[in-house]
Amino acid sequence: MTHKRMLIDAAHPEETRVAVLNGNQLEELDVESSTRRQLKGNIYLATVTRVEPSLQAAFIDYGGNRHGFLAFSDIHPDYYQIPVSDREQLIAEDEEARAAVTETDEDEEEEDLDPKDTNPSSKAIETIGGDDIDEVEDRRVNKPIRHYKIQEVIKRRQILLVQIVKEERGNKGAALTTYLSLAGRYCVLMPNTGKGGGISRKIGNNIDRKRLKSVVSTLEILEGMAVIVRTAGAERGKAEIKRDYDYLIRLWNEIRELTLESTAPALIREEANIIKRSLRDVYTRDITDVLVEGDEGYRAAKDLMKILIPSHAKKVQPYKDSTVPLFSRYHIETQLESMIGREVKLKSGGYIVIDSTEALVAIDVNSGRATRGRNIEETALKTNLEAANEVARQIRLRDLAGLIVIDFIDMDFHRNQTSVERRLKEAMHKDRAKIQIGRISPFGLLELSRQRMRPSITETTTDTCPNCGGSGIRRSTESTALHVLRGIEEDGVRYKDSEIEVNVPTEVALYMLNYKREALAEIEKKHDFKIIISENNTLIPPQFTLVQHGAPAPHQTDKVKQNGTKLEEDREPAGNETKKRKRRRPRRRNKGIAATDSSPSNTKPAEDISANSFEKDSVEANEPNNETPKKRRRVRHKKSAINQTKNVNSSELESTPPAVAAENDAALSKANDNVKTNSTETDYLNPEKHSPVTKRPDGNSNVTIVGTDDQVKNTDDTRRGWWQKLAD
Known part of the structure; x- marks a missing residue:
């Protein structure tokens, strides 16, 4: 006579497990996690x-x-x-x-x-x-x-x-x-x-x-x-x-x-915890003893049994063997490992495969190495009868619920199909869940529906694989390599004249370097960039990354016009200037004449300045263009400002005292002597080669530019480039 035991593993507070053994075979299993309570x-x-x-x-x-x-x-x-x-x-x-x-x-x-x-x-x-x-x-x-x-x-x-x-x-x-x-x-x-x-x-x-x-x-x-x-x-x-x-x-x-x-x-x-639920709903009088591992679990089970069935309280006993865990002592751990896998072996040599999908649970029965029958029909019948008992047990232990479809081995005789149906229903009678069972169809499929009592053992003890997302498959190495090549070629236009680093999984990198060198060389030649293959073990096929190297940042790229002049917005900042200057619409060159520097080095008869400026503005005003009323008002504004400046400069020149004028001439002469004295030590201030103050080529001296003639010319061309760009 086999003994029926209830084993409660409460040694760890994070997870409590309850199992019912009939002899050495596992009949009932319930698992409760502290993070996934019912x-x-x-x-x-x-x-x-x-x-x-x-x-x-x-x-x-x-x-x-x-x-x-x-x-x-x-x-x-x-x-x-x-x-x-x-x-x-x-x-x-x-x-x-x-x-x-x-x-x-x-x-x-x-x-x-x-x-x-x-x-x-x-x-x-x-x-x-x-x-x-x-x-x-x-x-x-x-x-x-x-x-x-x-x-x-x-x-x-x-x-x-x-x-x-x-x-x-x-x-x-x-x-x-x-x-x-x-x-x-x-x-x-x-x-x-x-x-x-x-x-x-x-x-x-x-x-x-x-x-x-x-x-x-x-x-x-x-x-x-x-x-x-x-x-x-x-x-x-x-x-x-x-x-x-x-x-x-x-x-x-x-x-x-x-x-x-x-x-x-x-x-x-x-609702009651797993220990209370098991003693209330699962415990029966034919269970000979209840072994509990864990002091707190034992006290809880003992107190509850005294309330529910006082005469059976003595059946609750603590597990005292500290060398071997409770579930390992009764060989339950090995049976639990097989419950998580999708394939279950049968004693006859056959096996069943269990796959869960979003819509249903599919169970396939295969004969495998089963050869006990005298013919194909008898072998199929014996394998199906054995599989019916194991299917009912696995459904109960794994807590599979919803629509379940079982694909039995095909049988020719109707009486054999009826025998398999009867065996499955007898095995299902032990289940506490409500079950509706159909009959075997002409295709050899049997459908049943099982009530969902609690989350399945897979949902309770497992997480979705981050590599495959729960599908159980991933892209092959060859397919991933081709996927990477297509991705490089698709984005090749953006990486022209640069160097790109392709990060791929190790096995994909080895495959590409061994079998796809010619394809990589052809892509490099076609799109004019260099490819570097790097391994990255954190990536999972078909994942890969592209990193661009060797190409300057967009704000440092030289934007060159047709005449080869470098645009001002792309020049590097001067001195300690780190921020990019804000682009503003340049003003007209003669707009700031009223604020002209009146230093001796920039002194020039006001009549000449006004005449030149007026002639230029007159030419610009008379050019055939589509001026708006707003532009015409600006021209009139400038003419008025020029006349006012002319009067102010004339009055300043006329009202300058002789003593102040003599003082200014002496200061200018002293500055020129200092320049000549230092010319031997600092050649870049030699007045024969350089000029510390250079006037604009058009004769205007309202803006002072320090530097060589070439620098002044380049600066002037740059400003003309700005003006031309905005005017266009």
Whole structure:
């Protein structure tokens, strides 16, 4: 006789694991991480954030990562904002409908217990398994009540007490309901559901059902509440069921008191942790012992067992072997490793492959090296029968849910297909989730749907691969090399006359240098740039980067006109000037005559200055162009300024005292003597080769330019280039 054990690994607070062993084979597994705690069953005080008439649903802020989804059919009439009389009538109709559903279910269950029942495989789709807690949702009436719509009875910012019935997954928020349920060891209390209680459908013994109905009738259930007796209470007496019911009533009173003191959104009650859930829902009387690793976990399990089943508290024992971990002692770690992989070996030599996609879970059965049959049909039948048991076990252990498609090995005879279907259904009866199983199609496919109890073991213990993004594949080295070459050639025009560095993964760099040298040389010759291949182990195919070297920055590039003159905006800054000068529209050369320097070195008869300037302005004004009125006003302005300057300079020259004039002449003579004295030491000040002050070629001396004649000429050409550019 094999021993059945429950093992609880609570040695690390970050992760707690619970396993049920039947002999040496793993039958049940549950894992809870501190960073991914289960939300299903939690009760929140929440707020309505948006009412969506197109969906006939509301989005609820309960304090989670995303807003929850609340369907109109899951909203209790107590929350309807309608007259009291209408609300009472709706509640009465709702309770009558639930009572009718309960009676119909019980009648159907009694008919199902008829010994004359036909072959179960005669139905196209058969429902098996399911937890007692999930029957609460099945007993609800999900049809809309009367003629109301959600936008008429539910308003934004309304406060609701909700419970999570489906976990968040991907981009989908949690599914919520206002019909609450509290699960105990033997009972499930529905505090705001007047009708719909009864006995679990999984209790098949007709005698037990009648006895439990009489027990429930003596519980004095409060008005507006309902109770469902769970499968674990099938053989329990009145005292044990009554004690469990009283515990749930006390729990509901605590929830009500905490709700009145809280402000939405707030967590009102958190569903039990993994240890409590396992002892409440998974533990059965045929389990011989419960071994717990970890002091805190042991104390929690011991105290809880004293409350749930006091007579079984002695079965909870601490694991004391410090040399070998609990799961390693019973060879569970090796079985867990195989659960994460996609391939599972069968004893006959065959194997099954499990792949999860967004739409469904695909399971493929292969014969592999199985050769036990006398012919192909017998080999296929034996492999499929063995695979049916293993598929049911893997679905239960991995918590696979949703649509599942199994591709069995093709069989020619219909009786063999029926045998495989029957074997799979028998193996699925151990599952606590609700399952709907179809039949094998002509293509050899069997479809089934499994209720999602909690996140799968893969979602709980793994993360998406950053290299492949969860696809399990990546681009090959050859394809990545060609991808890089195309990228270089596509951007080749921008890298002309420069040097580019191509960073690629190591294997791609080796492939390109060994097999694509000619292609690289051809690209270099075609686009006139140099390519450097560098390895970068942080990159993942087909990733690569291009870095440009050797090309000057855009602000340092020489923009040369057709005559070869360098533009002023591209000249390097002089002296300590680090910032690029702001480009401004240059003024006309004669605009600042009124501010002319009157130093002796720049002194010139005002008549000559005015005459030259006036002649130039007259020529410019008389040139055939499309002048605007604004330009004509500027010309008149300048003529007026010239006349004023002429008068001012003339008066200054006439009014200069003789003593001041003599003083100025003496200072000028002294400066010239100093220049001649220093000419032997500083050749660049020799007046024969250089001139410290040079007049503009056009004769204007309103701007002083220091430098050689060539520098002055270049500067003047540069300024003419600016002017010509802006004029164009």
